[in-house]
Amino acid sequence: MTNIIGICDLVYFYLNLCVSIILRVNNETTKDKNMRPIHKQAIILSAELSDQTDIQNKHQTDTLEARLKQKNASYKHLVGSYKGIREASFLIEVNDNFNLFDAEALGCRFGQESVLVLDEDRNASLVTLNIKLDTVKIGKLKAITNKEAIKLEAWSYCPLNNQFYGVV
Numbered sequence: 412m413t414n415i416i417g418i419c420d421l422v423y424f425y426l427n428l429c430v431s432i433i434l435r436v437n438n439e440t441t442k443d444k445n446m447r448p449i450h451k452q453a454i455i456l457s458a459e460l461s462d463q464t465d466i467q468n469k470h471q472t473d474t475l476e477a478r479l480k481q482k483n484a485s486y487k488h489l490v491g492s493y494k495g496i497r498e499a500s501f502l503i504e505v506n507d508n509f510n511l512f513d514a515e516a517l518g519c520r521f522g523q524e525s526v527l528v529l530d531e532d533r534n535a536s537l538v539t540l541n542i543k544l545d546t547v548k549i550g551k552l553k554a555i556t557n558k559e560a561i562k563l564e565a566w567s568y569c570p571l572n573n574q575f576y577g578v579v
Contacts, residue, residue, distance in 0.1 A: 453529045454514040455489065455567060457500035458521040471521055472499045478517060484509035491567040492560075500567065515540060527578075535578045550578040 458475035459468040479486050485504040490497065503509055511528060518526045518540045528536045533552040539545045553576065560566040560575040567576045 450529070450531050450533055452505035452531055454503045454505060454509075454511065455491070455500055455527040455529070456503060456514050456518055457491070457493070457498045457523065458517075459498040459500075460522055461494075461496045468498070475501065475517060475521060479503065479509070482508050482513065484513075487569060487571060489567045489569055491565070492563075493565050495564060502567070502569070511538070514538075515544065552576055552578050555579070 456475070458471035460471070463471070476486075479501065485506065485508070487502045489500045489502050491500045492498070503514065505511065514526045514528075515538065523540055525537050525539045528538055528546070529552055530536075535549050535552050537547050537549050539547070555563075555566070555575050555577045557568075557575050560568070560577055563577045565578065568574070569576070
């Protein structure tokens with residue numbers, strides 16, 4: 412396990428260095444010409460694992476949140492379900508402080524099998540965190556009812572706006 416974490420940290424450092432050199436996210440515009448809000452690229456990430464106790468998962472979630480604060484990441488708390496198991500997660504804005512490589516490194520560090528990546532149009536891709544990083548487009552994130560959510564294998568709930576979301 413230590414070797415995997417060391418490899419993840421090394422890959423994270425290298426990729427973050429490359430990204431910081433070539434990638435800049437434009438955060439100047441927040442509305443389109445019709446004054447509709449423009450979504451920013453975002454990531455949904457959890458630190459919880461189904462085989463851990465509630466206390467262990469709470470500690471993992473607190474540790475992930477501390478890492479997000481260290482990076483000055485912009486994030487919101489979510490409650491969600493992945494493969495039918497409820498978990499705490501975060502919706503994290505992609506910007507100069509936090510990028511996809513940060514999410515992949517943290518996901519790997521916390522033993523996650525994947526992270527959900529959302530583009531500006533809320534098209535969703537699942538990035539698997541195994542030896543070979545794979546990205547699979549899975550649909551579009553949309554607001555749904557709680558009745559629709561419970562029928563899905565994965566969903567998220569934002570307590571700030573009392574809204575469920577699912578990929579359809």
